[in-house]
Amino acid sequence: MANTFPVPVPLDEPVRAYFGADLATEIQSNKTYIIGFGFDGTACFRKGTRYGPNGLRSISEDIESYSPYLDADLDDHEFYDLGNLQLGESTDVETQWKYASDDFNQIFEPIDLESEQVKVLTLGGEHSISYAPIVKYLKQYPDLVLLHLDAHADLRDGFTGYHYSHASIIRRALDHFGPGHQLIQYGIRSGTREEYQYMREHGTVRTSRKDFLDSVANIPGDRPIYLTLDLDYFDPSFLPGTGTPEPGGEDFHSFVSLIKLLRERNFVGCDVVELSPQIDPTGNSDVFAAKVVRELLLTLEEGRR
Numbered sequence: 001m002a003n004t005f006p007v008p009v010p011l012d013e014p015v016r017a018y019f020g021a022d023l024a025t026e027i028q029s030n031k032t033y034i035i036g037f038g039f040d041g042t043a044c045f046r047k048g049t050r051y052g053p054n055g056l057r058s059i060s061e062d063i064e065s066y067s068p069y070l071d072a073d074l075d076d077h078e079f080y081d082l083g084n085l086q087l088g089e090s091t092d093v094e095t096q097w098k099y100a101s102d103d104f105n106q107i108f109e110p111i112d113l114e115s116e117q118v119k120v121l122t123l124g125g126e127h128s129i130s131y132a133p134i135v136k137y138l139k140q141y142p143d144l145v146l147l148h149l150d151a152h153a154d155l156r157d158g159f160t161g162y163h164y165s166h167a168s169i170i171r172r173a174l175d176h177f178g179p180g181h182q183l184i185q186y187g188i189r190s191g192t193r194e195e196y197q198y199m200r201e202h203g204t205v206r207t208s209r210k211d212f213l214d215s216v217a218n219i220p221g222d223r224p225i226y227l228t229l230d231l232d233y234f235d236p237s238f239l240p241g242t243g244t245p246e247p248g249g250e251d252f253h254s255f256v257s258l259i260k261l262l263r264e265r266n267f268v269g270c271d272v273v274e275l276s277p278q279i280d281p282t283g284n285s286d287v288f289a290a291k292v293v294r295e296l297l298l299t300l301e302e303g304r305r
Contacts, residue, residue, distance in 0.1 A: 009103040023080070023082075038051060039126060046244070052276065053123040056123055056272075065294075104133065114224075124273030127228075130271045134271075151245075152232070153185070154169045154170040184215050189246050226268060231285075231289055232244055234250055244274075269300070275289045
C-alpha cells in the first residue's frame with residue numbers, strides 16, 4: 001500500500017483541475033503531482049504570469065488527451081492536482097514570493113522524492129517560482145542534471161533590486177550545486193556579456209539543436225533529469241503570450257524531439273513558467289502551453305512503466 005503524506009498548508013483551489021486530474025489533499029507514493037505558483041512580482045517587462053497556472057488549466061480539457069507524438073494518453077494515467085500556492089496577505093513582492101516558496105517547502109520537505117517515487121510538475125508564474133522545486137530536487141538527487149530551456153540565460157546576480165529575480169533563477173540554483181550536479185542550457189539568445197562568458201567558460205550552453213539533443217541522449221539512462229522550461233524558449237511567432245519575448249526561438253517539433261529522449265531516461269520532475277494568458281487574446285499561447293504540459297505529464301508518467 002502506498003505511503004501517504006498530508007499536505008500541511010492550505011492551497012487555493014484551481015479554476016479546474018488540469019485535464020480532469022483528481023484534486024489532492026495528501027501526497028501518495030508513486031504518483032505525479034501538479035502544483036501552481038501564480039506570481040509575477042519581479043517580472044521586469046510585461047506582467048501577467050500570475051494567471052498562468054489557471055490559464056493552463058482552463059484550456060486543458062479543450063485539447064485531446066492523446067499524444068500522437070508519444071502514442072500515449074492521459075486517460076490511461078492517474079495524476080493529481082494540488083491547486084495553487086497562496087501568496088499570503090502582504091502586498092510586498094518579496095514577502096509574497098517567500099510565503100509561497102516556504103509553503104512549497106513545507107509540503108515537500110518531509111518527502112523523499114526518490115524512494116517514494118513522487119514526481120512534481122510546477123506551473124508558473126514567472127521563472128523565480130522555480131527556485132523552491134529546483135532546490136528540493138538538487139538536495140534530493142546529488143547527481144541531478146538540470147536542463148534549462150529559455151530565451152534568457154537567467155544568470156544575473158539579482159535584477160531590478162531582487163536577489164531572487166526571474167532573471168536570476170539559474171544563478172540562484174547554482175548556489176546549491178554540488179560536485180555531481182550538471183547544468184545544460186539551450187535556446188538562450190539574450191543575456192549580458194558576463195552571462196555569456198560564464199556559459200562558455202563552464203560549458204553549460206548548447207548553441208545548436210543537434211548539440212543539445214546529443215547532450216541529452218548521452219545522459220546515462222539512470223541519471224535523474226529535471227527540466228525547467230521558460231515558455232519564451234519558443235519563438236514568439238508560435239507563442240506570443242509571454243512577458244519577455246525574444247525572436248529566434250524554437251518550435252514545437254524541437255520540443256517533441258526532446259520529450260522522446262526524456263521518455264527513455266530518468267525524468268524526475270519539471271516546471272513550466274512564464275505564460276501570460278492575457279497578452280495573447282487569441283488564446284493560442286494557452287493551447288500551445290497546455291500541449292507542452294500534456295507531453296511533459298505523459299513523459300513523467302510513462303517513465304514509471
